[in-house]
Amino acid sequence: MNEEAWHIEEGEGPLIATAIHDGHGLRREVAELMLLSDADRLREEDPFTGTWTDVAPTRVVVRQSRFEVDLNRAREKAVYLKPADAWGLRVWKSPPPPKIIARSLSRYDDFYAAMGDVVGRLVSRCGRVVVLDLHSYNHRREGPEAPHDDPARNPEVNLGTGTMDRERWAKLVDGFLADVRGFDFRGRRLDVRENVKFRGGHFSRWLHATFPDSVCCLAVEFKKFFMDEWTGRPDEDELRAVHEVLRTAAKGLRRELEVGE
Numbered sequence: 001m002n003e004e005a006w007h008i009e010e011g012e013g014p015l016i017a018t019a020i021h022d023g024h025g026l027r028r029e030v031a032e033l034m035l036l037s038d039a040d041r042l043r044e045e046d047p048f049t050g051t052w053t054d055v056a057p058t059r060v061v062v063r064q065s066r067f068e069v070d071l072n073r074a075r076e077k078a079v080y081l082k083p084a085d086a087w088g089l090r091v092w093k094s095p096p097p098p099k100i101i102a103r104s105l106s107r108y109d110d111f112y113a114a115m116g117d118v119v120g121r122l123v124s125r126c127g128r129v130v131v132l133d134l135h136s137y138n139h140r141r142e143g144p145e146a147p148h149d150d151p152a153r154n155p156e157v158n159l160g161t162g163t164m165d166r167e168r169w170a171k172l173v174d175g176f177l178a179d180v181r182g183f184d185f186r187g188r189r190l191d192v193r194e195n196v197k198f199r200g201g202h203f204s205r206w207l208h209a210t211f212p213d214s215v216c217c218l219a220v221e222f223k224k225f226f227m228d229e230w231t232g233r234p235d236e237d238e239l240r241a242v243h244e245v246l247r248t249a250a251k252g253l254r255r256e257l258e259v260g261e
Contacts, residue, residue, distance in 0.1 A: 004025075004063065005023075005025075005062065005063055005064040005107050005110075005111070006023075006060065006061065006062040006063055006064070006111060006114075007059070007060070007061045007063065008058075008059070008060050008114060008118060009058065009059040009060075010058050010118055010121070011056075011057025011058045011059075012057055013056075013057045013058075013126065013254065014122060014126035014127070014128055014129045014130060014254070014257045015055075015056040015057060015058065015129070015130050015132070015250060015253060015254055015257070016056055016058040016059075016060065016118070016119065016122065016129065016130070016131045016132065017052065017053035017054075017055055017056035017058070017059055017060070017131075017132040017134060017246075017250070018053065018059075018060040018061075018062075018131060018132070018133050018134065018203070019046065019049035019050040019052065019053050019060070019061045019062065019134050020060070020062045020071045020072055020133070020135075020203060021045055021046035021049065021062070021066050021070075021071075021072065021135055022045070022046050022047065022048075022049045022050035022061055022062055022063075023045065023050075023061075023062045023063040023064045023065050023066070024038075024041065024042060024045055024047070024063075024065050025063045025064050025065060025068075026064070026065055026067070026068050027064075027068060027103070027104075029100055029103075030067075030068050030096070030100060030104065033092050033093055033094065033096055033100070034067065034091065034092065034093070035090055035091060035092055035093045036067060036089055036090065036091050039232070040089060041065055041067050042232050043138065043229055043230065043232070044066070044067075044086070044087060044089070044138070045065060045066060046134075046135050046136045047136075047227070047232060047234075048136070048226075048227070048234060048239060049134045049135060049136060050062075051243070052134050052242070052243055052246050053132075053134065055132070055243075055246045055247050055249075055250040056132060056250060058118065058122065060115070060118075062111070064107065067080060067086070067091060068104055068107075069104040069105065069107055069108045071108060071111055071112075071202075071203060072135075072201035072202050072203045073201065073202050074202050075105065075108060075109075078104075078105065078108050079096070079101050079104050079105065081095065081096075087141075112206065115207075116210065119131070119207065119210075119211060119215060120211075123211055123214045123215065126257075127214065128214055128215075128216070128257055129211070129214060129215050129216070130172060130215075130216045130217075130218065130253050130257065131204075131207060131215060131216070131217040131218070132218055132220055132246070132250065132253075133160075133200070133201075133203055133204055133217055133218065133219045133220065134220050134222075134246075135198075135219065135220065135221045135222070136221065136222045136223070136224050136226075136227075137154075137158070137197065137198070137221050137222075137223055137224065138224055138229045139154045139223050139224060139225070139229070140224075140229055140230065143230075144228075144230035144231075151191070153196065153197065154196075154197060154223055155191045155192060155193040155196050155197065155223065156190045156191040156192065156222065156223045156225055157180055157190050157191070157192040157193070157220065157221070157222055157223070157245075158193060158194075158195075158196055158197040158198050158220075158221040158223075159173070159176065159177060159180075159192065159193070159194045159195070159218060159219070159220060159221075160194075160195060160198045160199045160200035160201075160204065160218075160219030160220075160221065161173055161194055161195060161199070161200065161218070161219070162195050162199025162200050163199065163200040163201075163204040163205040163208050163217070163219075164200070164204070164208045164216060164217065165208070165212070168213075168216075169216040171256055172216050172218075172253060172256055172257075173194075173216070173218070175252050175253065175256050176218055176249050176252065176253060177192060177194065178252075179248055179249040179252040180192045180245055180248075180249050183244075183245045183248055183249075185241055185245060186237065186238075186241050190245070197221060198219060198221050199219075200217070200219035201219065203217070203219075204217040204219045220246075222242060225238065226238035226239050226241075226242050227239070
């Protein structure tokens with residue numbers, strides 16, 4: 001079912017990592033209507049997050065671009081139709097016809113059906129499941145030579161917990177925050193805060209509504225300090241260090257889940 005649009009690798013244990021904005025691909029009929037350049041699309045996508053999903057035994061990496069259909073938005077907003085939907089960017093040469101939109105939304109529906117099946121199976125086996133919903137975000141929106149956006153409002157790591165019952169999952173959330181904050185990140189500590197820049201998107205909201213007693217989705221947004229968001233080039237040392245942060249935090253989550261069994 002839409003294997004070209006995403007890859008799901010189902011493993012054992014109660015931890016899932018997803019990269020639903022990692023993809024850059026477009027269906028041919030969508031690409032033919034696309035006005036936005038590849039570079040402009042890439043800047044708003046989340047490259048490298050797919051690699052990070054190997055911190056969990058169950059991995060979900062989406063290959064299609066969010067500019068085809070955004071899996072982290074409500075269905076009625078999942079196809080960007082006007083610049084206001086897409087950071088002011090003009091996405092289309094001409095508005096996509098209803099048939100193309102319908103095919104994009106069919107992929108959206110297939111994805112959520114597939115995730116319902118995968119998460120449901122893990123819940124049946126494990127009881128409680130944690131989903132690491134991995135993202136990255138821009139902080140140099142005024143241009144490649146402009147000053148960085150205000151660090152006071154742009155933490156290096158933003159943990160979105162605004163779609164969950166925070167009290168129910170407090171030990172898992174607090175443990176994750178402590179592990180990321182305490183990590184020796186190349187000789188320093190990361191600026192890690194909760195619900196400053198993002199509170200979690202539709203995917204998190206859907207998981208918590210669908211599995212309210214059994215799934216904790218941590219929406220993890222890394223500021224793109226590990227790459228140049230205008231060229232797409234990563235700093236390999238920073239990129240590896242981010243990967244190690246997530247490996248450490250994932251181990252802590254698994255320990256906490258085992259204690260709670």
